[in-house]
Amino acid sequence: MPGAIQSLSRAAAILRLLAGGERRLGLSEVAAGLGLAKGTAHGILRTLQQEGFVEQDPESGKYQLGAELLRLGQSYLDVHELRARALVWADDLARAAGETVYLGVLHQRGVLVVHHVFRPDDSRQVLEVGSMQPLHATALGKVLLAYDPVARGELGDGPWEAFTARTVTEPAALDAQCALVRERGWADAVEETWEGVASVAALIRDRRRNPVGAVCASGAVETVCGPDGAVRPSLVASVRTAARAISRDLGAHRF
Amino acid sequence: MPGAIQSLSRAAAILRLLAGGERRLGLSEVAAGLGLAKGTAHGILRTLQQEGFVEQDPESGKYQLGAELLRLGQSYLDVHELRARALVWADDLARAAGETVYLGVLHQRGVLVVHHVFRPDDSRQVLEVGSMQPLHATALGKVLLAYDPVARGELGDGPWEAFTARTVTEPAALDAQCALVRERGWADAVEETWEGVASVAALIRDRRRNPVGAVCASGAVETVCGPDGAVRPSLVASVRTAARAISRDLGAHRF
DNA sequence: GAACACCGGTCGACGATGCCGACCGCGATG
DNA sequence: CATCGCGGTCGGCATCGTCGACCGGTGTTC
Numbered sequence: 392m393p394g395a396i397q398s399l400s401r402a403a404a405i406l407r408l409l410a411g412g413e414r415r416l417g418l419s420e421v422a423a424g425l426g427l428a429k430g431t432a433h434g435i436l437r438t439l440q441q442e443g444f445v446e447q448d449p450e451s452g453k454y455q456l457g458a459e460l461l462r463l464g465q466s467y468l469d470v471h472e473l474r475a476r477a478l479v480w481a482d483d484l485a486r487a488a489g490e491t492v493y494l495g496v497l498h499q500r501g502v503l504v505v506h507h508v509f510r511p512d513d514s515r516q517v518l519e520v521g522s523m524q525p526l527h528a529t530a531l532g533k534v535l536l537a538y539d540p541v542a543r544g545e546l547g548d549g550p551w552e553a554f555t556a557r558t559v560t561e562p563a564a565l566d567a568q569c570a571l572v573r574e575r576g577w578a579d580a581v582e583e584t585w586e587g588v589a590s591v592a593a594l595i596r597d598r599r600r601n602p603v604g605a606v607c608a609s610g611a612v613e614t615v616c617g618p619d620g621a622v623r624p625s626l627v628a629s630v631r632t633a634a635r636a637i638s639r640d641l642g643a644h645r646f
Numbered sequence: 647m648p649g650a651i652q653s654l655s656r657a658a659a660i661l662r663l664l665a666g667g668e669r670r671l672g673l674s675e676v677a678a679g680l681g682l683a684k685g686t687a688h689g690i691l692r693t694l695q696q697e698g699f700v701e702q703d704p705e706s707g708k709y710q711l712g713a714e715l716l717r718l719g720q721s722y723l724d725v726h727e728l729r730a731r732a733l734v735w736a737d738d739l740a741r742a743a744g745e746t747v748y749l750g751v752l753h754q755r756g757v758l759v760v761h762h763v764f765r766p767d768d769s770r771q772v773l774e775v776g777s778m779q780p781l782h783a784t785a786l787g788k789v790l791l792a793y794d795p796v797a798r799g800e801l802g803d804g805p806w807e808a809f810t811a812r813t814v815t816e817p818a819a820l821d822a823q824c825a826l827v828r829e830r831g832w833a834d835a836v837e838e839t840w841e842g843v844a845s846v847a848a849l850i851r852d853r854r855r856n857p858v859g860a861v862c863a864s865g866a867v868e869t870v871c872g873p874d875g876a877v878r879p880s881l882v883a884s885v886r887t888a889a890r891a892i893s894r895d896l897g898a899h900r901f
Numbered sequence: 902g903a904a905c906a907c908c909g910g911t912c913g914a915c916g917a918t919g920c921c922g923a924c925c926g927c928g929a930t931g
Numbered sequence: 932c933a934t935c936g937c938g939g940t941c942g943g944c945a946t947c948g949t950c951g952a953c954c955g956g957t958g959t960t961c
Contacts, residue, residue: 395692395693395696396653396657396689396690396693396918396919397917397918397919397948397949398651398653398654398918398919398947398948398949399653399654399657399690399693399694399697400693400696400697402651402654402657403693403697403699403714406718407718409721410717410718410721410722411721413724413725414725415725417908417909418908418909418910419907419908419909427949427950428949428950428951429909429910429950429951430910430911430912430949430950430951430952431948431949431950433909433910433911434651434948434949435651435654435948437650437910438650438651438654438655439654441650441655442654442655442658443753443754444658450854452908452909452910453909455722455725456718456721456722456725457722458722458751458753458758458760459658459753459754460715460718460719460721460722461719461722461723461758461760461775461776462665462719462753462758462776462777462778463661463662463665463711463715463719464715464716464717464718464719464720464722464776465719465775465776465777466664466665466666466711466715467665467710467711467712467713467715467716467719468716468776469668470668470669470670470710470711496713498698498713498714498717499698499714503713503716503717505713505716518773518775520716520720520773521716521717521719521720521723522717522720523717599705651947651948652919652920652946652947652948653918653919653920653947653948672937672938673937673938673939674936674937674938682920682921683920683921683922684921684922684938684939685920685921685922685923685939685940685941686919686920686921688938688939688940689919689920692939707937707938707939708938
């Protein structure tokens with residue numbers, strides 16, 4: 392594979408830099424952050440600004456991400472076949488399970504949430520479409536890891552960040568869990584990401600039976616798990632059924 | 647202003663092209679669509695793919711937008727100051743008015759929705775954050791046009807697309823409406839975009855009193871308008887109060 | 902208040918770099 | 932089985948992006 396276009400890679404790095412830092416960044420900060428000459432960084436920023444990918448605060452002269460990215464991100468969702476097919480099934484699952492439903496795909500070293508159905512009660516909830524979740528500490532992530540050796544390889548050997556006392560941080564434990572996931576056909580994560588929150592996830596395959604994403608039902612431990620502390624079998628069944636339905640919708644007819 | 651970086655502008659054009667066409671596009675289609683040599687288009691696409699801005703269907707070899715755009719779009723929302731300040735006010739407005747609330751900013755030749763609060767009932771609704779609305783046929787758009795001569799200039803002389811029988815399509819009529827908006831301090835759009843839907847919008851200013859966006863309450867004609875066919879004054883008051891509150895939050899202290 | 906440091910932005914020369922069009926292998930198609 | 936069109940590659944040429952010095956304004960410090 393021949394090399395990449397230098398200016399484009401640099402522009403992408405600038406966008407990621409702006410996305411990472413919480414606040415706006417000045418020209419010099421951007422240039423220093425990527426080891427570029429100021430003139431070079433300025434040329435790229437100027438072009439990104441013209442295209443709407445970056446905006447400049449006229450007062451301070453600092454840069455931040457631009458609106459065009461939001462528009463293109465929405466277009467990404469519009470074209471996304473998995474998401475389109477899964478919309479109705481995710482809705483059904485949320486209603487049947489009475490829990491929040493996420494649809495996630497592998498992206499870089501995490502899970503990107505491409506769809507989110509609120510738990511069907513009136514509690515205040517924020518939409519998490521477009522946000523990333525860790526691979527090692529969520530049900531979505533463990534499902535995707537279990538069926539994607541490449542992603543597992545890229546994740547390295549840890550130890551990974553512990554979000555709660557129950558987060559899996561060691562490679563041996565994670566690989567054991569992944570083996571279990573493959574054996575059972577579903578993954579759970581009980582208080583591994585947030586205290587009090589438990590999730591169940593199952594894999595979605597496309598027409599060539601390749602893994603393309605995962606569905607997940609998530610909610611309070613008290614409702615997701617039974618009195619024995621294990622995930623309620625009926626919830627597992629609902630999630631697996633939804634995953635199968637979406638896979639079939641994508642063309643994976645044979646099981 | 648010196649010229650833009652060629653490869654970057656071309657990459658942006660490719661992304662817009664992919665966002666516009668509903669389906670995936672092949673390399674040759676992309677090259678032809680922008681008048682580029684195939685090799686050139688391929689180099690840009692390859693780089694965009696490495697950076698995650700574009701994905702390639704391994705089966706057909708066709709290209710579509712990539713997941714990184716969704717992630718960056720979300721980051722745009724995270725940093726967006728107007729949106730952050732407006733979140734709580736928009737929520738209050740939706741509850742008080744009992745209608746859907748939109749928050750929009752000017753982008754290119756339309757209104758980009760940066761926040762959306764569902765009407766507080768249990769009806770099925772789809773999130774429209776990231777979508778675009780026409781300037782000439784929505785309350786949000788007319789508010790932004792009324793206070794931004796540049797945007798009005800860029801819109802040209804019409805006639806614009808008619809979405810319903812009541813859509814304003816002629817420049818004279820639109821300019822008259824804009825004058826009215828400036829005089830009253832708010833805009834309405836009754837069945838100008840969709841049959842049966844009416845909206846009220848008011849302007850949001852930043853600390854230098856420059857227009858930066860608009861809030862809008864939108865719902866069925868029967869609930870938004872009174873028996874005389876005009877928008878209910880109490881709803882207008884709620885929207886204007888919300889707009890003032892957000893503006894004040896942004897630092898526009900003096901009125 | 903003057904010297905200073907630092908900012909965003911510009912400029913022009915140099916040469917690395919991205920552009921182009923011919924070419925390749927493959928799969929679909931008749 | 933020949934043909935067409937596809938995505939992808941390659942190498943030479945000159946264009947285009949890069950770099951570091953430089954400018955004017957602003958806020959800071961002593």
